[in-house]
Amino acid sequence: MTTAALRPVYFLSDSTGITAETLGNTLLTQFPVDNFDRVTIPFITTAEQARSVVRTIDGLAATGPQPLVFSTAVSSEIRQILAGCKGVIVDLIGTHVGVLEQALGAPASGEPGRAHGLGNAARYQSRMAAVEYAMEHDDGQSLRALEKAQVILVAPSRCGKTPTTMYLALQHGIFAANFPLVDEDFQHDGLPKPLRPFVSKCFGLSSNPLRLSQIRTERRPSSPYASLRQCGFELRSAEQLYVSHRIPYLNSATVSVEEMAATILQRMNLKH
Amino acid sequence: MTTAALRPVYFLSDSTGITAETLGNTLLTQFPVDNFDRVTIPFITTAEQARSVVRTIDGLAATGPQPLVFSTAVSSEIRQILAGCKGVIVDLIGTHVGVLEQALGAPASGEPGRAHGLGNAARYQSRMAAVEYAMEHDDGQSLRALEKAQVILVAPSRCGKTPTTMYLALQHGIFAANFPLVDEDFQHDGLPKPLRPFVSKCFGLSSNPLRLSQIRTERRPSSPYASLRQCGFELRSAEQLYVSHRIPYLNSATVSVEEMAATILQRMNLKH
Numbered sequence: 001m002t003t004a005a006l007r008p009v010y011f012l013s014d015s016t017g018i019t020a021e022t023l024g025n026t027l028l029t030q031f032p033v034d035n036f037d038r039v040t041i042p043f044i045t046t047a048e049q050a051r052s053v054v055r056t057i058d059g060l061a062a063t064g065p066q067p068l069v070f071s072t073a074v075s076s077e078i079r080q081i082l083a084g085c086k087g088v089i090v091d092l093i094g095t096h097v098g099v100l101e102q103a104l105g106a107p108a109s110g111e112p113g114r115a116h117g118l119g120n121a122a123r124y125q126s127r128m129a130a131v132e133y134a135m136e137h138d139d140g141q142s143l144r145a146l147e148k149a150q151v152i153l154v155a156p157s158r159c160g161k162t163p164t165t166m167y168l169a170l171q172h173g174i175f176a177a178n179f180p181l182v183d184e185d186f187q188h189d190g191l192p193k194p195l196r197p198f199v200s201k202c203f204g205l206s207s208n209p210l211r212l213s214q215i216r217t218e219r220r221p222s223s224p225y226a227s228l229r230q231c232g233f234e235l236r237s238a239e240q241l242y243v244s245h246r247i248p249y250l251n252s253a254t255v256s257v258e259e260m261a262a263t264i265l266q267r268m269n270l271k272h
Numbered sequence: 273m274t275t276a277a278l279r280p281v282y283f284l285s286d287s288t289g290i291t292a293e294t295l296g297n298t299l300l301t302q303f304p305v306d307n308f309d310r311v312t313i314p315f316i317t318t319a320e321q322a323r324s325v326v327r328t329i330d331g332l333a334a335t336g337p338q339p340l341v342f343s344t345a346v347s348s349e350i351r352q353i354l355a356g357c358k359g360v361i362v363d364l365i366g367t368h369v370g371v372l373e374q375a376l377g378a379p380a381s382g383e384p385g386r387a388h389g390l391g392n393a394a395r396y397q398s399r400m401a402a403v404e405y406a407m408e409h410d411d412g413q414s415l416r417a418l419e420k421a422q423v424i425l426v427a428p429s430r431c432g433k434t435p436t437t438m439y440l441a442l443q444h445g446i447f448a449a450n451f452p453l454v455d456e457d458f459q460h461d462g463l464p465k466p467l468r469p470f471v472s473k474c475f476g477l478s479s480n481p482l483r484l485s486q487i488r489t490e491r492r493p494s495s496p497y498a499s500l501r502q503c504g505f506e507l508r509s510a511e512q513l514y515v516s517h518r519i520p521y522l523n524s525a526t527v528s529v530e531e532m533a534a535t536i537l538q539r540m541n542l543k544h
Contacts, residue, residue, distance in 0.1 A: 016534035018443070019294045026291065026346065027368055030380035042534045068375060074298065088375040090368045096299055103340060103360040108302035124528060131435045138407065163403045166438055170529070171290070256396060257442070262288035262314045 006037040008060050008067035010087065012053060014078055014112045017042035023092055024070030036068075044073060045112070050081040061086035076110035123173065130169035130176070137177035138162055143194045149177040151268050152198055154242075155205035156181050156234040157225075158215045160252040160260065164205070167257045174270055186237035191245050203264050204242040204249030206235050211253040278309040280332050280339035282359065284325060286350055286384045289314035295364055296342030308340075316345060317384070322353040333358035348382035395445060402441035402448070409449035410434055415466045421449040423540050424470055426514075427477035428453050428506040429497075430487045432524040432532065436477070439529045446542055458509035463517050475536050476514040476521030478507050483525040 009028070011020040017040040028036065044050050050073075057067050067087035071094075073079050079094045097108045136142055137149070139162065146152060151168070153161045153176060161178040168174040179202075185192045195202060207215075209232040216226035224230055242249040248267050252260060264270070281300070283292040289312045300308065316322050322345075329339050339359035343366075345351050351366045369380045408414055409421070411434065418424060423440070425433045425448060433450040440446040451474075457464045467474060479487075481504040488498035496502055514521040520539050524532060536542070 016530045018530065018534070019291060019298065022291045023295060023344070023364060026344065027365065027372055030346065030369065030382070031372065031376050031378050032381070033376060033378065042538060066375065068372070072295070072298065074302065088371060090371055092295060092364070092368070093299065095367055096362045096364070097302065099360060099362055100299055100303065100340070103338065104303050104305060106303050106305065109304070110302070128432075128435055128529075131438060135407075135410065135434060160400075162407060163400055163442065166403060166442055170435065170438055170442060257400075258288045258290065262290070266314060 004035060005064045006035050007065040008057075008087075009036045009038045010053070010057060010067055010069045011038065011040040012044055012069060012071040012073060012082060013040075013042050014045050014073045014075055015042065017072070020070045020072040020092060023072075024068075024090070027070070027090070028068075044078060044082075045075075047077055047081060050078045054081060054085040057085045057087045074110075074112040076108075078112075127170065127173040130173045131166070133175050133177075134165045134169040138165065139178060139180055146177055146179075146194060146198055148175055149198070149201060150175045150270055151264060152176070152195065152202050153178040153205060153264075154181060154195065154202050154238075154247065155252075156207075156212070156231075156238050158212060158219070159205040159207045160257065161205060163257045164252075164260045164264070167261045168264065171258075172261060172265060172270075174265070181234070181238050181241070183234075186234070186241070189244065191241070199245055199247065201268075202245070202247045203268060204238065204247045205252045205260070206239050206242075206249055207231075207251060208253040209235055276307060277336045278307050279337040280329070280359075281308045281310045282325070282329060282339055282341045283310070283312040284316055284341060284343040284345060284354060285312075285314050286317050286345045286347055287314065289344075292342045292344040292364060295344075296340075296362070299342070299362070300340075316350060316354075317347075319349055319353060322350045326353060326357040329357045329359045346382075346384040348380075350384075399442065399445035402445045403438070405447050405449075406437045406441040410437065411450060411452055418449055418451075418466060418470055420447055421470070421473055422447045422542055423536060424448070424467065424474050425450040425477060425536075426453060426467065426474050426510075426519065427524075428479075428484070428503075428510050430484060430491070431477040431479045432529065433477060435529045436524075436532045436536070439533045440536065443530075444533060444537060444542075446537070453506070453510050453513070455506075458506070458513070461516065463513065471517055471519065473540075474517070474519045475540060476510060476519045477524045477532070478511050478514075478521055479503075479523060480525040481507055 011017050011024050013020045021040055060067050069087040070090045071082050072092045074093055083089055155161050165176040165178045168176040209228055212231040213226055213228045220226050283289050283296050285292045293312055332339050341359040342362045343354050344364045346365055355361055427433050429452055437448040437450045440448040481500055484503040485498055485500045492498050
């Protein structure tokens with residue numbers, strides 16, 4: 001069996017490279033091929049670094065499939081150097097500058113900004129404070145400060161509360177707490193006592209019994225906790241609780257933490 | 273004093289809207305104005321939803337400054353509807369599809385992908401496992417599983433270990449542990465015992481004494497812990513430790529968690 005050479009894909013940035021990766025990969029998912037060899041090069045901040053990257057790309061272009069190059073470099077000097085490479089350049093910044101210059105009636109500075117930098121210091125501090133808050137309030141560890149939460153994620157064990165809480169904090173600077181629902185919480189119709197004053201801040205997560213059972217089995221194989229029966233019971237009971245207290249909720253089985261976070265922001269009308 | 277009307281800026285997406293926000297804001301930082309009223313609308317997945325957004329934008333365009341519209345919608349149907357709005361459209365996907373179609377010799381599907389969706393299930397699971405691992409190993413809580421770590425962040429208290437660890441896990445799926453350096457660790461020249469087998473996986477964080485003192489003061493005002501003298505001592509000692517054990521390190525005082533994570537990936541040659 002012969003294998004065609006992989007096509008090099010470069011994600012280039014004068015910052016972290018995250019946006020180049022994300023948007024580049026979104027564009028690539030539009031095509032029915034995935035014979036790519038992906039490389040991310042962040043922090044290309046000097047002309048010399050840019051020229052070195054161009055030499056690497058030109059070397060590959062000379063001997064194999066033409067590399068694809070997604071760039072979010074902001075500096076006009078760096079952009080011009082990268083544009084001279086022998087790859088297929090997708091300039092995710094430069095392409096759009098002209099339209100904005102016209103709309104805003106001002107020339108672009110051509111200086112690197114820092115979308116993933118400290119940026120607005122107050123906003124950055126509040127994101128870091130939100131991470132600290134999320135760590136301290138994970139899994140109902142500290143109930144005292146629930147009043148400080150902007151949202152309280154409520155769910156049975158292993159429905160995705162913790163990573164979603166972390167994502168809300170890290171990405172969006174939201175003060176998110178979470179609260180685990182356990183069997184005792186289902187033995188009466190009321191909301192668990194610590195949540196009662198804060199029902200308007202609660203957002204529920206559910207899952208599918210099979211999916212939840214799989215996830216719990218990884219943690220505690222063959223346990224009652226991981227049984228399909230127990231998972232089904234907890235999820236049914238949790239959803240009943242959400243419905244009867246008008247707590248919005250979503251099923252975490254087929255959505256990512258990013259999607260859950262975006263949905264929660266939207267449904268709870270949270271400003272970030 | 274009269275205030276000019278704020279210019280509406282819309283970040284539109286058929287997914288979470290994070291990429292539209294990030295790239296749109298990077299583009300806007302190129303201009304010396306910031307009189308923007310930003311709105312993110314995620315999950316625009318039907319023609320009807322797209323038409324409703326267009327009506328909103330057209331309404332604003334009729335009465336105030338022309339809205340700027342950054343879109344990462346992937347579906348060609350949604351893109352066409354949004355392109356008909358009376359705002360200034362910056363189509364962060366559609367603009368680049370043609371170049372890629374030509375390079376790849378295939379038509380784009382026009383179907384929404386999911387850059388922030390579950391995507392590759394195995395990769396998503398490993399990110400979630402990395403978050404769990406990071407929670408369990410925060411602040412040296414569990415030393416047993418350090419051997420499973422891909423990287424161990426080492427630093428005095430409050431230099432940014434925890435949020436950086438979380439970001440490495442959530443965004444990049446890296447198994448990151450962290451280990452706090454305390455006074456006793458500076459009383460001898462050796463590395464703290466639990467770290468000794470893993471020195472090649474260690475990455476140090478430092479800070480500036482003044483900055484660290486400010487951060488610690490928020491937590492424990494007027495404490496010896498927060499004093500400039502103690503902060504200076506810990507940071508000097510930590511940096512000596514890093515240097516003498518050839519542990520790469522960076523100063524966290526002026527970089528964001530995203531930048532720290534990207535730097536750590538690059539310097540430690542971690543694959544994500």
